[in-house]
Amino acid sequence: MPAPDGNRAAASRRALHVALVVVGFFALWQVAVMLARPPDYLLPAPSAIFAELVTAPLWYLGHALQTIGATLLGFSLALLVGCLAAVGIVYSRVLENTLYTLLVALNSVPKVALAPLFIIWMGTGLASKIAISFLIALFAIVVDSVLGLRSVDPDAVDLFRSLKGGRLQTLFWLRAPNALPHLFSGMKVAVSLALVGAIAGEFVASQAGLGYVILSAQGAFQTTRVFAAIVLLGVIGTVLFFVVDLAERLVCPWHVSHRARHRGEG
Amino acid sequence: MTLAPGSDRAFLSVSGLDKVYGTGEARIVALRDVTLAIGGAEFVSLLGPSGCGKSTLLRCVAGLERPTAGAIALEGRSVTEPPDHMGIVFQRDVLLDWLTVLRNILLPARIRRLPLEELRPKAERLLDLIGLGGFADRFPWELSGGMRQRVAICRALLLDPALLLMDEPFGALDAMTRDELNLELQRLWLADAKTVLFVTHSIAEAVFLSDRIAVMSRSPGRIVDVIEVDLPRPRELAIRETAEFARHVARIRRIFEGFGMLRGSHARA
Numbered sequence: 295m296p297a298p299d300g301n302r303a304a305a306s307r308r309a310l311h312v313a314l315v316v317v318g319f320f321a322l323w324q325v326a327v328m329l330a331r332p333p334d335y336l337l338p339a340p341s342a343i344f345a346e347l348v349t350a351p352l353w354y355l356g357h358a359l360q361t362i363g364a365t366l367l368g369f370s371l372a373l374l375v376g377c378l379a380a381v382g383i384v385y386s387r388v389l390e391n392t393l394y395t396l397l398v399a400l401n402s403v404p405k406v407a408l409a410p411l412f413i414i415w416m417g418t419g420l421a422s423k424i425a426i427s428f429l430i431a432l433f434a435i436v437v438d439s440v441l442g443l444r445s446v447d448p449d450a451v452d453l454f455r456s457l458k459g460g461r462l463q464t465l466f467w468l469r470a471p472n473a474l475p476h477l478f479s480g481m482k483v484a485v486s487l488a489l490v491g492a493i494a495g496e497f498v499a500s501q502a503g504l505g506y507v508i509l510s511a512q513g514a515f516q517t518t519r520v521f522a523a524i525v526l527l528g529v530i531g532t533v534l535f536f537v538v539d540l541a542e543r544l545v546c547p548w549h550v551s552h553r554a555r556h557r558g559e560g
Numbered sequence: 561m562t563l564a565p566g567s568d569r570a571f572l573s574v575s576g577l578d579k580v581y582g583t584g585e586a587r588i589v590a591l592r593d594v595t596l597a598i599g600g601a602e603f604v605s606l607l608g609p610s611g612c613g614k615s616t617l618l619r620c621v622a623g624l625e626r627p628t629a630g631a632i633a634l635e636g637r638s639v640t641e642p643p644d645h646m647g648i649v650f651q652r653d654v655l656l657d658w659l660t661v662l663r664n665i666l667l668p669a670r671i672r673r674l675p676l677e678e679l680r681p682k683a684e685r686l687l688d689l690i691g692l693g694g695f696a697d698r699f700p701w702e703l704s705g706g707m708r709q710r711v712a713i714c715r716a717l718l719l720d721p722a723l724l725l726m727d728e729p730f731g732a733l734d735a736m737t738r739d740e741l742n743l744e745l746q747r748l749w750l751a752d753a754k755t756v757l758f759v760t761h762s763i764a765e766a767v768f769l770s771d772r773i774a775v776m777s778r779s780p781g782r783i784v785d786v787i788e789v790d791l792p793r794p795r796e797l798a799i800r801e802t803a804e805f806a807r808h809v810a811r812i813r814r815i816f817e818g819f820g821m822l823r824g825s826h827a828r829a
Binding site for chain 1: 619622623624641642646648650651652654656657658667668670671672699700701
């Protein structure tokens, strides 16, 4: 992809900007703690949080992998089921009236509230976390995919019709690629929600994962450990988001270029 | 308006065509009793103000819309679905952003499940012919509006259609690009004469390109006159400054004025 140099320079400037703000935030926090000296159980210094992470890196890694696993499996499942459901909804009036209506109605229920149910049904292991993660991520994927599949240029549909393109050909060669940018914006929301779902599941009942670390450390007033897990979650969330963003750049460069152009004009 | 029937005019025939949208109060008569016969390799324009049904007529001929009454026949066969040997160019280029220029041109072959490799040289030849030889592997978003529409024309010509339908193809382009593409289109048509049905609302464009112009009026949409343009070909852009050209333009403008469709400053040649 021949990205114009201007865009790339702007992007790296922006990344530098974000890094500086984050570093500045932690520096300010460190200074504030050193000056005000709050008790450790209220607000530990960033240096203490870092030291905590370094004392037991493998232990934290194990719990992080548990949470990442639940998130990725839930997200992948939501992606697969969401895309299939979206195609069904776009092509079938019956599915639109039943499945889509049901999904929209269910979406108004805070899905975190359903977490205890999944623990009852599926136990306290990984399966229940995947299920909650899946459920909470699903909606964003379905809604954006449906929107993407529908928002095709009517002239393009006519072009396909004029060439006697069938429904499947129109789906594969027009609607699906056209939906990709929408799907990716749904995926960016969904991947963050999937992480929320995994943590929510771990909060309700678990023996592993960063949600478990937070909850058990909270019970023992090990605030530094709570913060260590939160920092890790922040890193995981950011990395997941940028992985989806990178995938978007690779899969639909045409869209990314549009975006860059619009940003340039605006 | 009925044309003298003749074997050379029977390539495309439209007879007694009505197109009505909606029912009752919301009923809109888009086309009323449209009859037109077009010969093989003839360049015919549908010229009229917006809302006169010229695009609707083109879409009926393309088999994209079903007429309410009347018949369309292409080479003697009734048109009920998009005909096989037809290419179509819309006002917007509708290039697919995710395909390279070459793959966009090959799209009709892909949809019709024809061997892409066999048609590849043809696609490259068309690109060369239209002056985009070096752009085969570029993406649509790297091209200007005029270049994109050239690619759309190549795509329409890929399968060597006997009939080329163009729905205000240059309407969204700036005046200079439009002139360029008018010349380009004439050149392509002179090199390999196809029957062209060309929708436009520009009198000058219609006169410059056409063998005949079907002048349309609105509410209801109908053909009010058919003008023969006997200017010699190939036509240069400078022909637009000749008295002959002006005479054709003036004649068409008078027809529009007669139907109250053109008043003073609204006129656009």
